[in-house]
Amino acid sequence: MGILPAVPRSSEAAPPEPFTIDATIALEDRIAAALFLYRDLFASARRRWLMVLAWIVIVLLLVIGFQAWGASGKDDLQAFAKRFFSDLTGIPGLPLPLILVPAAIYYFLQPVIVRRRLRLWYRDEKLDQPFIGQYRFEAGGLVSAAADHTSAIACRRLGGIEETAGHVFVQLKDIEDVIVLPKPQLSPDQVEKLKTWASFCHVDGLGSALPAPESEASGEPNLTIRFVPTETDRAATLTWQQERPGMRRRRWRGFATAFLVTAAIPPLVVIFAWLFDPQRVPFRYTWPLFAEMLVTDLWKWILGFWAIIGVIILLHPWMRRSHARQLSRQLHKRLRYYETEFRFYADHLDTIQDGLHNRFRWAAFDGFERKDDYFLLRQRLGEPLTVPMRALDGDRLAIFERLVEDRITAGGHKVGEMA
Numbered sequence: 001m002g003i004l005p006a007v008p009r010s011s012e013a014a015p016p017e018p019f020t021i022d023a024t025i026a027l028e029d030r031i032a033a034a035l036f037l038y039r040d041l042f043a044s045a046r047r048r049w050l051m052v053l054a055w056i057v058i059v060l061l062l063v064i065g066f067q068a069w070g071a072s073g074k075d076d077l078q079a080f081a082k083r084f085f086s087d088l089t090g091i092p093g094l095p096l097p098l099i100l101v102p103a104a105i106y107y108f109l110q111p112v113i114v115r116r117r118l119r120l121w122y123r124d125e126k127l128d129q130p131f132i133g134q135y136r137f138e139a140g141g142l143v144s145a146a147a148d149h150t151s152a153i154a155c156r157r158l159g160g161i162e163e164t165a166g167h168v169f170v171q172l173k174d175i176e177d178v179i180v181l182p183k184p185q186l187s188p189d190q191v192e193k194l195k196t197w198a199s200f201c202h203v204d205g206l207g208s209a210l211p212a213p214e215s216e217a218s219g220e221p222n223l224t225i226r227f228v229p230t231e232t233d234r235a236a237t238l239t240w241q242q243e244r245p246g247m248r249r250r251r252w253r254g255f256a257t258a259f260l261v262t263a264a265i266p267p268l269v270v271i272f273a274w275l276f277d278p279q280r281v282p283f284r285y286t287w288p289l290f291a292e293m294l295v296t297d298l299w300k301w302i303l304g305f306w307a308i309i310g311v312i313i314l315l316h317p318w319m320r321r322s323h324a325r326q327l328s329r330q331l332h333k334r335l336r337y338y339e340t341e342f343r344f345y346a347d348h349l350d351t352i353q354d355g356l357h358n359r360f361r362w363a364a365f366d367g368f369e370r371k372d373d374y375f376l377l378r379q380r381l382g383e384p385l386t387v388p389m390r391a392l393d394g395d396r397l398a399i400f401e402r403l404v405e406d407r408i409t410a411g412g413h414k415v416g417e418m419a
Contacts, residue, residue: 262309263302
């Protein structure tokens with residue numbers, strides 16, 4: 001923690017005494033942080049699913065009602081109501097429970113599904129191992145350190161704290177991250193200190209400036225680049241995440257499952273319809289008729305479902321890119337973006353914004369990749385740093401490639417290889 005100096009400030013109010021909290025951040029803590037950080041997006045996706053489901057139900061009810069209205073003579077409301085109820089509870093109404101039951105199950109299980117997907121993502125990216133974080137709370141800001149990454153954050157880039165049953169979250173402004181502190185590891189005194197610090201930081205510490213840490217390297221940086229992150233930059237990172245090996249494996253497992261499930265749907269619908277009135281077709285005749293339907297009609301439905309899945313597979317790359325652009329647009333609107341400066345030294349990399357200073361030792365990275373117009377420096381404990389090609393004009397590109405390759409491979413790490 002000696003890398004970053006204390007934060008000087010001037011204020012008439014007595015600042016709280018600096019204090020330090022050491023916490024072990026496990027996989028479940030990281031999942032809790034992601035759920036907290038993107039809780040509005042997850043809730044919005046859940047509401048959209050409910051709206052889509054509602055429209056599907058409305059359309060099916062209108063179709064059933066239209067058919068019942070035509071069959072009832074169009075002039076007898078009592079006959080229409082009787083026919084509508086009969087169709088709704090009979091074979092014409094079968095699509096409703098077939099859609100409603102799985103959709104309702106998914107809606108109620110969505111929080112569990114999201115948590116499971118996050119857990120799989122962290123494990124696929126080898127981010128599931130616990131690490132020790134050290135957090136120093138000062139009058140003018142916060143200094144955090146974990147492994148080979150240190151951050152200095154001024155009060156004006158902090159958004160207060162929020163408690164839940166299991167965690168205390170230190171919110172960050174215009175930073176797509178949150179600091180999570182497991183509550184069982186905090187004493188009541190530390191929680192009170194956090195509240196006092198947060199109150200002071202938001203009132204008296206707002207104007208405090210956080211100085212940059214002293215450089216560990218002698219002389220000037222080997223390379224300095226500046227750029228303002230854009231919506232397109234965020235989309236590039238999201239697209240990279242979608243093409244990670246773990247995501248590809250789950251995608252193809254999903255398609256294989258869809259083929260199996262859709263192959264079972266037509267036979268199951270026929271069996272389900274027979275169960276409504278088994279006396280109409282005695283059991284001894286059921287299986288021969290079922291086998292005949294399977295080879296004459298049901299295979300056509302199965303082939304139709306498979307054709308739809310095939311079209312989805314063909315369109316999926318475009319759908320993923322479209323989703324990445326849409327999500328990046330949502331994420332971009334949530335934050336204010338500052339000019340970011342990257343300073344490359346012999347033994348570390350600094351990223352600097354207004355009120356935010358990150359320092360990464362080269363051991364914090366396990367490789368880098370080039371994707372289209374971007375370089376992605378893969379972190380061991382977090383998302384990659386995205387460096388756009390537009391910031392590497394002139395001879396900076398060659399210097400950057402040589403410097404990054406030399407520093408990252410110096411520790412025996414592989415470069416440009418998908419993990």
